[in-house]
Amino acid sequence: MRSDSPKTPYRGGRVSARLDVGVFPFYKFEGANARDNGPYYVQLADQNEGTDLAKLNFYQGGQALPTLVPGGTRGVRARQRMGRNPRGPASTYYEVVGTHFDFLEVETPVSGQLSAPATGLLVPRWQVVSPGAQRYTFAVDFGTTNTHVAFATADRPEPQPFRIGTEREMEVVMLNRPLPSSDFVLPKRYGPDSFGMMPLADTVRNREFVPAFIGIEGAESAFPIRTATCESPAFISEGNPLLFGSINIGFYLSRDGFLYNHPEDGRYRTNLKWNTEGGERAAGVERIRAYIRELLLLIKHKVALNEGDVRATQVVWSRPLSMKTVARRDFHDIWYQEFERVFGEEPGQRLADLSESWAPYLYLTDRHTDGGIVPSERDNVVNIDIGGGTTDVLLLRGKKPEATLSFRFAGDVLWGDGAFGGARQQNGLLYYYVARTANKPVSQEAAAAREVVRAALESKASSADVVSLLFNFDKQLEFSRELRSARQLRIVLLLHYAAVVYHVGQVCQARQLAVPRHLCFSGKGSTYLRMLDLDPQLGTLTEIGKLILEFASGQPAPSDFRLTLVSQPKEATANGSVLWKQAGGDAAQAKAPAEFVLPGVLPADAPAGPPQAFTLAEAESDTIEDEVIANARRLVRFITHDSAEIRGLLDELNVEIDPDFVYNFLDGKLKDSLRAGLNSLRDSGTNADDRLPETLFFFPFRDALFQLGRELFKRYYASQTH
Known part of the structure; x- marks a missing residue:
């Protein structure tokens, strides 16, 4: 089905709607294992004209799923994230908990004399999975600047970076039609050109939802990733945030120069790890909670689609030492609560924490490492x-x-704006690089990277955030090489x-x-x-x-x-x-x-x-x-x-x-x-x-x-x- 496919309203006739729908995760357990289904998250991107937006209704067993009430365990919760705007599609996100869904009804307003909206049905062709025999162990290093996720299995015990690299384990399934397999690497086959008349749906997916692929050639993201969230403008004020509807991991930060200069569409937020004190404590805790929940959902998704046993999956998180007791307790509680929420049971021995000082030494002394x-x-x-x-x-x-x-x-201390927290972009090392390279000719690949950095500079992002981008694009923009010449x-x-x-x-x-x-x-x-x-x-x-x-x-x-x-x-x-x-x-x-x-x-x-x-x-x-x-x-x-x-x-x-x-x-x-x-x-x-x-x-x-x-x-x- 294409994004602009015709729909037939109840009163007859044909209408076209520029819509796209994405589902994450895209698998279903059956029988006794159905308890491991969900939560599911569904994105509705709407690039129609008019004031009213399309919406989705979910059905299971022939019955409409109810609206999720506070404290409820089964139903649907929705939140609009972006309204109509000239820069891209409007977006609404749905969370389905306590069950899978058999089909969903797309309901879109139509112009003219018809009073009823046009409707159509979408039936997901779920990947049906069963618990496998493979046992996975994951570790999350949630750092101030970057986050890394590594994993190993019983059959392959050497740690490797988390990646999503095959069509079978693709993280989000949408209505786009992939390009020919012989002409493009996998992520490009599912990129902007695959969305027909809605190429910006790809940007919305990467910015607000989850990337289809991670860590392979052509993918927009790879671990380690920046420790950052992407937030709606109303994230703090609206309360009770919905994952993806209000906030998500900022996977797209290093590619999204456009958002730096359009805060009305959202913003990327960094320095999550140490932002749980003072007046922003509540918002800081919610940011960390959303970030960890999404990581755990990605982990569960990978295990389920790779013949793993989600009920035997182990996760280790790195414990910081110099945090205050209250902040450290926040981290502990969030990890345990979100593990139970995502995996459906108390973690017991499957969730553990290890000191950030111990873990690197264990790697350095392992005979299989460098x-x-x-x-x-x-x-x-x-x-x-x-x-x-x-x-x-x-x-x-x-x-x-x-x-x-x-x-x-x-x-x-090296790359930031000082302990006083004064004016941004005052760092001498950053000054030096920008002054040396402002008019330097670069390749086409480097030009795209430089535009993102320029957007960050123009938006008055912090020196630490700009330098993080420069390190991310070090191969293209040669940040390290330039600083080797900064003799004084x-x-x-x-x-x-x-x-x-x-x-x-x-x-x-x-x-x-x-x-x-x-x-x-x-x-x-x-x-x-x-x-x-x-x-x-x-x-x-x-x-x-x-x-x-x-x-x-x-x-x-x-x-x-x-x-x-x-x-x-x-x-x-x-x-x-x-x-x-x-x-x-x-x-x-x-x-x-x-x-x-x-x-x-x-x-x-x-x-x-x-x-x-x-x-x-x-x-x-x-x-x-x-x-x-x-x-x-x-x-x-x-x-x-x-x-x-x-x-x-x-x-x-x-x-x-x-x-x-x-x-x-x-x-x-x-x-x-x-x-x-x-x-x-x-x-x-x-x-x-x-x-x-x-x-x-x-x-x-x-x-x-x-x-x-x-x-x-x-x-x-x-x-x-x-």
């Missing part, structure tokens, strides 16, 4: 997982976990790396832990290390890391000290979680060692007794402020002046600095940056006698590095752009 770490009782190991918002660290004394750390000093700006990247390694060294000293033989990095935020070190083997950063660890800990590093960065850093956490669950899910590893918080002052200035975090009131005292800043200043001085070995290696990183300028500029910004961090804690509800959830050491750097990057751009490059 981590290359062989655990030994004689060698200490540190894994540093840098995300967008947090860095999580695991220290091991030999094979035994020693401590975990978590702090808000990660990718957004690259000190910002080096100082970020140095601060993380320095703090790890001080933790080793506090724990009486010898300098580790293995310094390992994972997480999407760690990819800047390959941008910083021009040596593919990271030899220069290895030597600098060794020098900083020795300086911070007061101990010599092993002669065979190694730095390891996995080839796909973002995938390490989810892959490690899959391997852990496949191996039986060791309960001791799930608990992980206790989190350790070093105060952040110089070791000689630390209070007597075991190290512990300061309270907010203590941290705001002049004495503690001065001691924290002295510790930060000590590191900066070591990099800019005191270490002849490091200064001798800067040229290998293509880093050039004026030591006095960098040191003096940062020295003037450290205190304001520290105080901005403390103010943000108060604003988020931290009480004066609450112990801080993380070290104070990074607070002086959070805004100071941003300010340094902006100042270095003005000092060395701004005049070149005029």
